[in-house]
Amino acid sequence: MVSFFSALKNFFKKFFSKQASKSSEKELALSEILPFLKSASQSEKDFLDSLVAKKFSEIKHILRQLESLLQKLESAEVETENAKLEKIVETSRRHSSQQLSMLVQKLSPPNLQDLRAVRKYCLESESFLNKEIPSFGKSLVYTSIVLKEDMKNIGSLVGELQKNFAELNREFGKNKKVFLEQFANEKIRQISLNNNKILSIKETIASLGTEIFGLEKIVSESESEIGGMRSSAEAKAIVSLGEKKSSLWESKKALEEEIFGKISTVEKPLKKLANIAEKQKTSLSREQSAFLQDFLHNPVLALKRDPKGELFKAVLRELDSQFSSGNLELKEKDFEKKQAALKELLEYDFFENFFWKANSIEIGLQKIEKELRQSDFSKKLFEAQKELKEKQLLLAEKKARLSAEKKDLDSLDAENSALKLEITSAFSGSFEGQAMVISG
DSSP: OOOHHHHHHHHHHHHHHHHHHHHTEEEEEHHHHHHHHHHHTHHHHHHHHHHHHHHHHHHHHHHHHHHHHHHHHHHOOOOOSOHHHHHHHHHHHHHHHHHHHHHHHHTOOOOTTOHHHHHHHHHHHHHHHHHHHHHHHHHHHHHTTTSHHHHHHHHHHHHHHHHHHHHHHHHHHHOTHHHHHHHHHHHHHHHHHHHHHHHHHHHHHHHHHHHHHHHHHHHHHHHHHHHHHHTSHHHHHHHHHHHHHHHHHHHHHHHHHHHHHHHGGGHHHHHHHHHHHHTTOSOOOHHHHHHHHHHHHOHHHHHHTSTTOHHHHHHHHHHHHHHHHTSSOOOHHHHHHHHHHHHHHHHOOHIIIIIHHHHHHHHHHHHHHHHHHHOHHHHHHHHHHHHHHHHHHHHHHHHHHHHHHHHHHHHHHHHHHHHHHHHHHHHHHHSTTOEEEEEO
């Protein structure tokens, strides 16, 4: 069982642990971060500036010595009593010369003013040397068979370079605070740019909200107005006209289908008759032949121009004559059917059963169309509906744009949160036992 004093001790331990944790947090506004980091890292920066200046002086001196040895190596003559060995040494000398030249060019130091560039240069240079030294060493071994002292000096200088870079990189790793200021500055600059965009977007969102509110009110009022118009006596009269119009259209359609049904049985024979007529092997007049062509193209329109069906019946009689003379061949089972269809069409009263009915329907439709065109109410309703549709489309566009602007705003807010997290994470990595809280 845990004693009372042990429990009390654990409580105070946790309590003061929390207090210590809270006191280790550094709360800073965005505008306070850079001045704080600059002040906190000044001593380390001064130390690194001094160290880098000293080490870069040594590195430049070493590189100058290597350039001097490179010139000597390039002009050196390889002479041995063993021709095979001489060839191997000469090849190694060329390789050594090429590698040394590349090394000198690659390790040329950057501007000392930018510590981040200096650190990048040192890390890359150490990595480069670690990678190149093994292969470079082989060439040095073979070349040193003849040029011992020079190769020994080159190896020693390359080792000094490696040592300098390793020491600089160790110090860079120990003094992370120095690099935090520039890192944070880049993130803060991006946050500032994002904040300007956020401000602009918020203004746009506010403006769109006002416009949308106004449009919604207009659309609502227009819908109510149109609803009232549709329930008025005038609207009912227009609806009645519309119903009459639909009824007449149905009658027209039924009449045309009836005619199409009657003439469909002789459509193919009539096409054959038209082919014969084109060769002038029928007794049809020019007018009758022209009617036949019109009929095959649009039978309803052709029959309207032939109220009593006289031209059509003349064509049918010619068709019957062509059947009888054998110019139009039919299968035996189709002959009686076609003959019956021809007889029915020849006896059919086209004026009474088609033309008069079709003409009456057409007159009725024209009358309704005229009433609809002349109706002020129809015009007002049409214009009101057209205007409402335009406002609805504009409202939809505004809402779509508002949605897009809000997405952009959320995206920028998320990006700023990520940037702030990068700063606080880097701070925790550089200031051991401390954490940064960015206020605002």
